[in-house]
Amino acid sequence: MRKEQTNVTKLGIFVTIAVLLFTVGVYYIGNQQNLFGANFRLSTVFPHVKGLQAGNNVRYAGIDVGIVDRIEIVDDSTIRVEMLLERRVRSFMKSNAVAKIGSDGLVGNMIVNINPGDGHGLPINEGQSIGSAPNLETDEMMNSLAATSENIALLTLKLLDITNAIQEGQGPVANLLQDPNWSNDLSQAFVNLNRMTHNMESISRQLQDDLDPSLSRNSPVSFLLRDTTFSQQINQLGSNIDSLILQRTQPILMNMEEASADIATTSLSLRSLAEELNLEEGLAGTVLKDSIAAEDLRQILSNLNEGTYRFNENMEALKHNFLFRRYFKKQEKKAKKAQKQKPGVASFTPAPSK
Numbered sequence: 001m002r003k004e005q006t007n008v009t010k011l012g013i014f015v016t017i018a019v020l021l022f023t024v025g026v027y028y029i030g031n032q033q034n035l036f037g038a039n040f041r042l043s044t045v046f047p048h049v050k051g052l053q054a055g056n057n058v059r060y061a062g063i064d065v066g067i068v069d070r071i072e073i074v075d076d077s078t079i080r081v082e083m084l085l086e087r088r089v090r091s092f093m094k095s096n097a098v099a100k101i102g103s104d105g106l107v108g109n110m111i112v113n114i115n116p117g118d119g120h121g122l123p124i125n126e127g128q129s130i131g132s133a134p135n136l137e138t139d140e141m142m143n144s145l146a147a148t149s150e151n152i153a154l155l156t157l158k159l160l161d162i163t164n165a166i167q168e169g170q171g172p173v174a175n176l177l178q179d180p181n182w183s184n185d186l187s188q189a190f191v192n193l194n195r196m197t198h199n200m201e202s203i204s205r206q207l208q209d210d211l212d213p214s215l216s217r218n219s220p221v222s223f224l225l226r227d228t229t230f231s232q233q234i235n236q237l238g239s240n241i242d243s244l245i246l247q248r249t250q251p252i253l254m255n256m257e258e259a260s261a262d263i264a265t266t267s268l269s270l271r272s273l274a275e276e277l278n279l280e281e282g283l284a285g286t287v288l289k290d291s292i293a294a295e296d297l298r299q300i301l302s303n304l305n306e307g308t309y310r311f312n313e314n315m316e317a318l319k320h321n322f323l324f325r326r327y328f329k330k331q332e333k334k335a336k337k338a339q340k341q342k343p344g345v346a347s348f349t350p351a352p353s354k
Contacts, residue, residue: 039066040090043082043129044099044112045074052101052110058083060097060114065089068112083112094121099132 049071058066066085074080081099096117104111114130124130 039084040087040126041082042085043080044132045078045080046101046132047077047134049079049081050101050110052081056109056111058085058112058114060089060093061116081112090124093124095124095128095130096121097130099130
């Protein structure tokens with residue numbers, strides 16, 4: 001009898017514990033599935049749900065706020081997803097929110113992520129449809145990662161080849177690294193650069209001191225900056241140079257203008273003479289075109305020169321003839337007397353005739 005009561009007591013305790021566990025489980029599942037709270041519905045459409053199933057979580061700004069209630073195919077490129085969300089997030093969600101399908105971790109279940117939209121949106125209503133945005137496909141991401149890995153591998157091989165070539169002493173880089181004078185030259189270059197930097201710093205400091213009137217009153221730069229008459233002297237010097245150049249160049253320019261006018265006048269005169277010269281009928285035309293007439297003219301000029309020479313010889317012979325010698329002596333005396341009567345003119349005595 002006592003044994004039966006013990007078994008009944010154990011059975012009652014077991015049933016009570018089971019009912020409690022069942023109640024807690026139902027409450028937990030219902031709480032996770034929003035079965036006991038106030039809810040509201042939203043919907044959106046995707047071209048591809050990527051394995052999303054009813055019951056998967058819905059997150060708003062990274063917080064679990066509901067589940068996927070139903071998935072239905074509208075047409076060959078549109079799938080409608082209805083979501084059951086907690087009513088407490090309705091006041092924070094706007095009509096410009098955007099839904100995306102993501103993954104809960106790298107290999108977790110698919111979920112719907114709802115992100116707030118840009119700008120100010122209107123309050124969301126019960127059963128309203130919100131916009132969606134496509135996500136990067138996992139296959140595309142894996143292909144991109146594979147391509148990136150291949151590029152990194154090729155780059156690593158190239159770097160390895162370059163490193164091996166440098167270690168074997170091939171190429172200009174290896175020659176520079178193995179040249180003992182290269183380090184000395186590089187050190188000297190840095191020393192020269194450092195010296196030049198110090199010189200530039202000294203020059204800059206000296207220039208700053210010269211430009212600061214409170215530090216250096218006697219420096220040339222400070223004197224030029226503080227001297228109010230320096231600019232006036234420079235302007236006066238420029239005016240004097242302009243006046244000197246004008247005085248020197250104005251006569252030259254006037255002479256050039258006169259010469260240009262004379263050249264223009266001469267050119268007009270030559271043009272008029274050339275227009276008046278009738279080359280068809282005049283002597284000039286005959287001489288220029290008729291070779292026989294030109295040769296005759298040349299012969300006449302030659303004969304004239306020869307006759308003049310003969311005439312001069314005859315005159316010289318007459319001077320030496322006793323019949324005309326007295327006449328030429330009288331002419332010489334008259335020439336000497338006339339020469340002496342002219343003041344400031346040197347007298348010229350001709351040689352006596354034989």
